[in-house]
Amino acid sequence: xxxxxxIIKPVEVLVVASKTGRVTIKYPFEEPWIxxxxxxxxxxxxxxxxxxxxxxxxxxxxxxxxxxxEDKKTxxxxxxxxxxxxxxxxxxxxxxxxxxxxxxxxxxxxLDLYDYIVHNRVKCRECGKVTGETTRMLKYVxxxxxxxxxxxxxxxxxxxxxxxxxxSMRRTGPVGxxx
Amino acid sequence: MEKKLERIKxxxxxxxxxxxxxxxxxxxxxxxxxxxxxxxxxxVKLVGSPRHADVLLLTGPITLESLPKVINAIEATPxxxxxxxxxxxGSGGGIWHDTYSTIGGVNSLVKILKERGVEVDGxxxxxxxxxxxxxxxxxxxxxxxxxxxxxxxxxxxxE
Ligand code: SF4
Ligand code: SF4
Ligand code: SF4
Numbered sequence: 012x013x014x015x016x017x018i019i020k021p022v023e024v025l026v027v028a029s030k031t032g033r034v035t036i037k038y039p040f041e042e043p044w045i046x047x048x049x050x051x052x053x054x055x056x057x058x059x060x061x062x063x064x065x066x067x068x069x070x071x072x073x074x075x076x077x078x079x080x081e082d083k084k085t086x087x088x089x090x091x092x093x094x095x096x097x098x099x100x101x102x103x104x105x106x107x108x109x110x111x112x113x114x115x116x117x118x119x120x121x122l123d124l125y126d127y128i129v130h131n132r133v134k135c136r137e138c139g140k141v142t143g144e145t146t147r148m149l150k151y152v153x154x155x156x157x158x159x160x161x162x163x164x165x166x167x168x169x170x171x172x173x174x175x176x177x178x179s180m181r182r183t184g185p186v187g188x189x190x
Numbered sequence: 191m192e193k194k195l196e197r198i199k200x201x202x203x204x205x206x207x208x209x210x211x212x213x214x215x216x217x218x219x220x221x222x223x224x225x226x227x228x229x230x231x232x233x234v235k236l237v238g239s240p241r242h243a244d245v246l247l248l249t250g251p252i253t254l255e256s257l258p259k260v261i262n263a264i265e266a267t268p269x270x271x272x273x274x275x276x277x278x279x280g281s282g283g284g285i286w287h288d289t290y291s292t293i294g295g296v297n298s299l300v301k302i303l304k305e306r307g308v309e310v311d312g313x314x315x316x317x318x319x320x321x322x323x324x325x326x327x328x329x330x331x332x333x334x335x336x337x338x339x340x341x342x343x344x345x346x347x348x349e
Contacts, residue, residue: 057346
């Protein structure tokens with residue numbers, strides 16, 4: 012009995028296999044099947060990004076980093092560390108980040124894994140010192156919220172000086188003047 | 191690197207080296223070997239010892255505990271030896287890149303290996319968390335020269 016089964020078994024398998032047909036996908040020689048929910052690499056639109064750093068705060072593995080130098084602020088995206096959670100997309104105030112379904116990111120050169128967006132930092136109109144914001148961010152804030160002409164585009168030190176000056180002018184006249 | 195790759199004329203035999211990953215990437219490696227994705231189309235064969243392997247499939251951010259064993263395994267692999275760093279853990283440290291108990295990805299590993307005089311002929315990076323099985327197939331096809339490299343760095347300067 013068992014001998015007969017042994018002979019019949021391969022035949023049974025052949026029958027099943029011919030019914031099922033070929034299951035192996037042809038990838039990479041055909042388009043891969045990707046579900047609509049799949050999250051892949053993000054793309055930052057450099058024409059929209061204002062360099063606010065909200066995405067940097069939200070990113071769990073610090074794949075997005077803000078590198079600050081003397082007069083530049085660079086947003087660096089390291090895809091090799093990204094976990095594709097798309098939290099950055101949710102927090103970006105201007106919608107500069109777009110999620111893609113791209114997963115074909117393999118490379119032999121680590122430099123291919125980095126994206127950079129270089130922003131300029133604004134200079135204080137009063138003393139010329141470089142402040143924290145980027146030029147685009149200042150523009151964005153001024154469009155959203157009204158700031159008196161007196162205070163915008165100035166470093167915190169100068170702003171403080173102007174504020175104290177203004178108060179003292181109103182109450183007792185200019186600072187340093189005896190009345 | 192291409193020259194050294196040419197020396198692997200035969201199929202790529204891989205050794206699966208888990209260095210403290212969360213096991214999602216490991217499952218995807220097994221996925222890539224199932225009949226559905228069938229990495230064996232490209233000659234990929236999972237072997238049980240690094241001595242038989244050409245390529246080490248490295249998953250995980252390399253914990254301090256696993257570091258000596260990882261170095262042993264890499265030393266045991268015959269030249270030319272390649273590493274495919276899988277997942278965001280392998281290629282950049284992932285969410286564990288700055289914790290106290292990991293060294294944070296393959297780049298720090300290569301540095302440590304250099305200090306000890308252990309050479310690696312090439313490192314491939316496959317980002318993803320976890321990687322799709324297709325991403326692994328793509329990496330293997332890239333090594334075999336069947337597909338073009340698509341990853342490219344972008345540098346944009348804002349006026
Ligand atoms: S998708 Fe997640 S991990 Fe990737 S850059 Fe955005 S916030 Fe960071
Ligand atoms: S949150 Fe958006 S606008 Fe802000 S730095 Fe990130 S990408 Fe740029
Ligand atoms: S890359 Fe993500 S899925 Fe892969 S081992 Fe690391 S945490 Fe797990």
